[in-house]
Amino acid sequence: MKRRLFAMFLMLTVVTMLITACSGTTTGTSTSGTGGDAVGSTGSNTDKKAVKITYFNTSAEVNTMFENMFKRYNEIYPDVTIELIPTGIGEGQQEKLQSLYASGNAPTFMNVDPANVIEYEDHLLEFTEENAPWLSLAADGAVDGGTFGGKVLGAPWSVQGYGLLYNKRVVNEIFGEGNFDPKSINTRDALQAFLEKCEAAGVPGTMLHGANWSLGGHYLTLVYAVQGPKTSDGTGFIDKIKAGTVNIEDNPIFQGYMDTFDLLAKHNYNKADPLVGDFNKDIQAFGEGKCATFFMGDWAWTTMVTLENVDQEYGFIPVPWSNNPDDYGNTEVVMVLPKFQCINKSQSTPEQQQAALDALAWMLSEPEGQQFFIDAGFYMPYKNVRDDVVYNSMTTSISEYAQRGKTINLGCFSYISGDAWTETGNLMLKYLSGAINRDELAQGINNYWKSVK
Amino acid sequence: MKEKKNVFKFAKYVLIYILLILFMMPFYLMVINSFKTTQQFVNNPFSLPKLEKVGFGNYISAFNKMNFLNAITNSTIITLISVLLILLTASMAAYFLVRHKWKINKIIFATLVASMIVPFQAIMIPLVSIYGRLNLMNSKWILIFMYMGFGQGFAIFIFHGFIKNIPLEMEESALIDGCSKIQSFFQIVFPLLKPVLVTVLILDVLWIWNDYLLPSLVLLSPIERTLPLSTYSFFTTYSVDYAPLMAGIVLTIIPVLIVYLFSQKYIIEGVVQGAIK
Amino acid sequence: MNSKSKLLNNIGNFVIFIGPSLIAFSCVLLIPLIYGVYLTFTNYSPIKLTYEFVGFSNFQAVFTDKEFWQQFVKTLGYVFYSTIFCNVIAFLLAYLLTSNIKARGFLRAGFFTPNLIGGIVLGYIWKFIFANVFTKVGDALGYQPLMTSFLTHPDRAIIAMIIVTVWQYAGYLMIIYIAGFVGIPQEVQEASEIDGATGFKKLCSITIPLMVPSFIICFFIVISRGFMTYDLNLALTNGQPYGSTRLAAMHIYQKAFQANEYGIGQAEAIIFFATVAIVAVSQVLLTKKFEVEA
Incomplete structure (x- = not known):
């Protein structure tokens, strides 16, 4: 009989815990980077500087391009791992992205429509001359589409x-x-x-x-x-x-x-x-x-x-x-400019944000990163893109x-x-x-x- | 009279095989087109594949793109454990609900049945926000727990209907012999449930094996991906890369098809046994 | 044994037998649902940092959302026809496949296979079939109605959804009906044959009344799944042509995530759930009246 009582007690505790936990969550979003725990949780990784960041891509037709890009980036910078979050099938993209935000697992950075940039305004990191000097390389007017209320929230990558x-x-x-x-x-x-x-x-x-x-x-x-x-x-x-x-x-x-x-x-x-x-x-x-x-x-x-x-x-x-x-x-x-790159600040640690900024700098402004986009046939709105590229007709x-x-x-x-x-x-x-x-x-x-x- | 019977029999066979052809046509198309390029497929879905041209190319690319071995391991673990947990807990709960007609049990049963109709969209965001804040996402085990919860309604509903028809006498005599409730359930009732256990098993295996939305919300890192999640690479924003998708689906179906064919024998056997008793 | 220890014993058994089920069910379904109901009284949005209490305004918005009610009615129609056709075909299949027929196992497996594919993928395959295969057949036969895709006309697109639903669920329900057929005690069947009941008469007077439990389950399955159809809707028609085939679940989804009216979408989901629950539960109660003890 004692064991049964104990089991009952256990169940009660679990239920109480869950209920209190749930009611605790209704008080609004916590801003204490829940994504931070991703660091080091990758298991055997002993390097303390290791950072894992996630990427959400709404241009599903070039998922493979991004995967290859991130793989190469990891070869150059072994302490940074970028994980591509699969986009929802068909038009499930918005649902998926919102569920990620709702669960506190927002992607560290993402490639989204300009309309999304406004919607997610509150969550996005502003690009400034200090944190993203490479944006000055962007073609004239290219940054405007990602600028809302005077803040640059989205970095352009294709025209x-x-x-x-x-x-x-x-x-x-x-x-x-x-x-x-x-x-x-x-x-x-x-x-x-x-x-x-x-x-x-x-x-x-x-x-x-x-x-x-x-x-x-x-x-x-x-x-x-x-x-x-x-x-x-x-x-x-x-x-x-x-x-x-x-x-x-x-x-x-x-x-x-x-x-x-x-x-x-x-x-x-x-x-x-x-x-x-x-x-x-x-x-x-x-x-x-x-x-x-x-x-x-x-x-x-x-x-x-x-x-x-x-x-x-x-x-x-x-x-x-x-x-x-x-x-x-x-x-x-x-x-x-159909898509913009954005960085999340509400659910990521400063280290992750920095890692995302560095990755974007490499992707958008360095020759090796740009080459991935060029190979996939994209015309990049950056002044330092190789000028000998032969684009498709x-x-x-x-x-x-x-x-x-x-x-x-x-x-x-x-x-x-x-x-x-x-x-x-x-x-x-x-x-x-x-x-x-x-x-x-x-x-x-x-x-x-x-x-x- | 005999002639009439033969005509009837013939008509029965014709009808059933016409229906069968209609039911199997999409599979036939899927298999033959998994050996073509998407373009050949779009041009003429009925043409037989020219094997020397594509061959198993789609299968190889689907196998690699889906990271098949990893995905099938995840799918197997998740499906197997979830289904076993559902079968065990739901059959016990259904048994208790049938045998004790307390008011609270009636309320519980009604709640469970009603829960089968909750549109997933209504709980999706609350669900991910609760588990996300508790930091319980991105784990197979949480997903298994969720399946266990979502599977209760349907499984209890089915078990409930079946257990109702099991006569009480045997259990009563067992209880008089000093068996505890647990013992009498596992020794007497559980074995009788075999046909319905297999039915629920199959239906739940299919549900969990093919489910896309829930794992896509819970499992975030690529290493945890299940088979349906892995087919995402064949879908792009505007179109579907049909040829490797077909190959990927054939690969995804084969394991469950084997499970089904294997257990079908038991369903029929079990159902017949249940009927004799 | 005194009554106190009996009560404890009962509670103990309750915890052991129902506890695990109840915990999982509550944590995964009940609590999120209650939380979801709470959210309908707020202007919560997954992408906003804060939210506040707004009373019943979301529910008021639902009643002025004309399209929601239109789609609701359309969904009722879809569910009605799906339920009828799925059950008729499944019952027929089960009847034929429990009669004396060769290769029963093979046939049963064949009819069941459509369930081996998940909803989204299934929708894409059928989309291709409706757009490319049917039209090719139509061209070959010179049969006008088949020459254009089923999915580009509002009424035919709904028919297409019903066809795929029947294709998918008939085999599923067939299994349950087969179990029902086989479950009819041999003695009852023999007794009825002695009384001279054969064929159709036997089916109507003996078999069908004894199979009421199977009917309850099968109707319930199609009704509940039909109302919630989303994957198939998304992949097969995606609401096309021009939004005419957005069934209720899809409308709710678009309201919540595309139009960013999460609170209204959630309120619609709750109202929808309540209605479906009433329909489904009354169906169960209604059919239970016809149940006979075997």
Whole structure:
């Protein structure tokens, strides 16, 4: 009988302990670096300076690149181990990252969307001239996208661009070698003539990827960005919709882009079943020359290189929204800093933060680190990047636009969250499939923004 | 009359084999496509693989990318211990709940049954924040404990239904013979539970073996990764690298398939035995 | 034995038999759930440093979230059809596979195999099948409805989810039904045959009433899992086309993590849980009425 009583007592103790422990946690986040215990817990490691830091990557397509990079870093600096935390499958990334923060196991540093930088603002370490002198090497304006409230919270690492990709081989076959000048597409009428000529040659003129991130995150975002060359032009426009002082349907740029959208939809390779949105399949069809153009960005390259028997030469043409070649947006393609590197300060020790700063310095500003990004086909916005790099044709095309100063500033993208892509992107998909008309689309977009705080 | 019976029998076979083909088609596609490149797969999922071209290439790359040996060890330890703990504790609890119709037991049983419907999203953040603050994350053992907790509802529910139908007499005579409750449970009731134990075993093995979300929240370091967590490398933000994924899934399924085929015999045997008694 | 020692004995047995279960269950499920309910009264967010008490405002927000209720209704439909088709097919399979048929073991294994794959991976495989395999078959046959993917039309996408659900769960439920069939005492069956009951008549008047416990379990399984479907939803349709197939669990998830309205998402989860619990428990109580002692 005594043993049973003892067992009961034990159980009571455990339960009480758990309950008190739980209620203790409700008083808010402790800032006493819980991640610190990771140090030395790796077992046989006797070196006291050994630091283990973790990295969260939302660019899942280049997980392997980061893994190789961290492996190499560990070879050079054996006392620093960087662990890549696997990203959630599909769209589970935000859920995973939030659960890491909730459990006090936030990654020491991470690669995230600009919208995340604002969301996690309170947790992030500010980059200063003292702790990150290498940021002065960043290209002009590149740091701005990661700067919020005057604080540099995100370090840029890649520049990407999007617009209408065209397959050079296919277009040359239709127009004759050397007869096509991408600069000639500077009005909607010119685009229409181009698409019709492709169609007449038996090749669908374009392809729209039926996914909400492409149509909502990329296409519709053009409407905000083209409001003006400054970031505040785009965000100001969104603020007016939120306040109800502007309705998006009254905006000529919106109407212009939607007219162009109708044109693209008419010549869409996926017209029979526009919402399939299978990325592999679309890239493959485009690479095999089944359509002349594709509304996509240079990140398509990372998938393209995995395919056999596809074309290698591509270029960008703008997405004109009016018939005036002088309008902003008609001769430009989008250039964007899609991701930023951030360091967590709320759940890591100073040693870990320093280790992350050192690792970032190596990754972003030293030749050996940069080489990993270059090999993976990324165009890095840093002044000291080797100038003899031969980029893939897509990235090269974007950089030519950049050199001519013909890029659309997508700064307002930093303030558009993933939820906006999903919700307004879904409306765009509905419109594409014919389930709603343009008025209903505009109403839906207005309502979405009004519902956001 | 006999002719009619034969026609009926024939129709039965046709029906069952058509259904079987429908049920097995995805597996067939999975296996043949695990020997192709993703591109060949997308072009024509029905074509037979040209073995000389890809061969076991996908399997080799899946094996390496998934760090297969490490992952399968983790998966095996976690699944095996969790399931054994669930079977033991849940059968005992169910037995006690059936045999003692106290008010508190009824409340406990109702709570357990209701718990099966709690959407995981409702407890996910509280769960990780409690265990994270107590610094109890990133360990197989905590994960096993969690599975033990999450597995109770379903297992007790199934055991409860089964034990209800076991006649009381044998236990009563054992108790009169001076057996303790524990002894009579393990010597008399537990052996009778064999068919339902095997059923719960299989269902729980499958659940834990294939679970993705919970281990992804609890296990943080690569060394602790289970098989489903290891397939993450085939998924990218916008697309899925199907070919090695197929190979990876085939590799993941084989162990459970063996367990299933092995224990299937016991399910049927056990069920029949249970019926005779 | 006096009553005091009997009470102690009972408590002792209670601790030994139920203790481990109860501790694990409470620590993993009950306490987090209670904590979760508490959080619905705050503006807690996993990424904010502080939070405060906000009363019932999260619940008020749920009642004005029109989409949540729309998806809720859609989820009810999905669960209803899944439950019917899963159980009909599973029962049919179990019936056929307990009758006199060759290669029973092989067939049983074959129908059960879909359960060997986890939800997310399964969703991706079927997504491929709907988008690439069905359409190829449609092109080959020249059959218009199959030429476009099932996943690009709102109603057909829900049907696609039901198809995959049935494909996955039918084999699972079949096992439980087989156990039920085999569990019918031989004497009862023989007695009924002597009385002249054969075939369909026997099935209706003898077999089905005796299998009520199996029905309770099987219905409960599909209902409870159907309401919580998330993995499959995420991988197969991801809410597409245009958000029309976001079932309740996915809507909650997007509210909490994409829209960063954690408190509202959590409140929706609690309301959802309460409703499902009522549905499932009343189903159990309702079917229990038909139970006969074998």
